[in-house]
Amino acid sequence: MPQSLEEIFPEIYKLRLDGNTLLVTRNMTPGRTYYGEPTYQVDAVEYRSWNPTRSKLAAAIMKGIGYMPVRPGATVLYLGAASGTTVSHVSDILGETGHVWGLDFAPRPLRDLLDKVARYRANVSPILSDANKPMEYSSLVPKVDAVFADVAQPNQAEIVVKNASYFLKRGGWAMLSIKSRSVDVKQKPRDVYDAQVKVLEGGGLKVRELIELDPYEKDHAMALAESA
Ligand SMILES: C[S@@+](CC[C@H](N)C(=O)[O-])C[C@H]1O[C@@H](n2cnc3c(N)ncnc32)[C@H](O)[C@@H]1O
Structure with a gap:
């Protein structure tokens, strides 16, 4: 899948994935999520999707x-x-x-x-x-x-x-x-x-x-x- 990660503020990233732009943060607890948010692996690091309609x-x-x-x-x-x-x-x-x-x-x-x-x-x-x-x-x-x-x-x-x-x-x-x-x-x-x-x-x-x-x-x- 074509993807790119851009840090827009320290530890706040935009992940571009297949034409979509998602806001993500680096998961401090890899393997654990909190409210059903999707996760993405980039260079062996796990990021959690941060939905702007919920925050x-x-x-x-x-x-x-x-x-x-x-x-x-x-x-x-x-x-x-x-x-x-x-x-x-x-x-x-x-x-x-x-x-x-x-x-x-x-x-x-x-x-x-x-x-x-x-x-x-x-x-x-x-x-x-x-x-x-x-x-x-x-x-x-x-x-x-x-x-x-x-x-x-x-x-x-x-x-x-x-x-x-x-x-x-x-x-x-x-x-x-x-x-x-x-x-x-x-x-x-x-x-x-x-x-x-x-x-x-x-x-x-x-x-x-x-x-x-x-x-x-x-x-x-x-x-x-x-x-x-
Ligand atoms: C819109 S929700 C917050 C959602 C949360 N910020 C998030 O993004 O996950 C508003 C919250 O404010 C709390 N709240 C409202 N008035 C409050 C007060 N005077 N003191 C403490 N909490 C309050 C409510 O109980 C509710 O949980």
């Missing part, structure tokens, strides 16, 4: 985000980890010297994150908690290089601001997946995105990019912001 971070990469704070060796607080579909790829990217704290307030998916992902990956720590209450997990999470949020809540930008003020290093990055319908179903998505950007900026974050995630995720955008 807003993957969608932002496919839509051409210009900077990627999730990189080898980084520390990441991930809010809205669910059962770890995206967290598993973040773990691949960070590698053994990085770490991701994956937080969710829903016990069932968090249990899957623990049993099906963190058990096999030493760089993943699940936390059962409410992202509105950073004080409650402040003893578990150090200052991090990046705060990532995919919580689909009306106050999603405030949640990022609050967590950034507790946990983000100076010069660190915040990423917010904005779900327009979680904020206001009647407002135009673009107006919701602008309002969420204002909340981030009012909280001292400098928004560097805003990327609409359609067609991978309808009425979603990713905001990329730098701490002051």
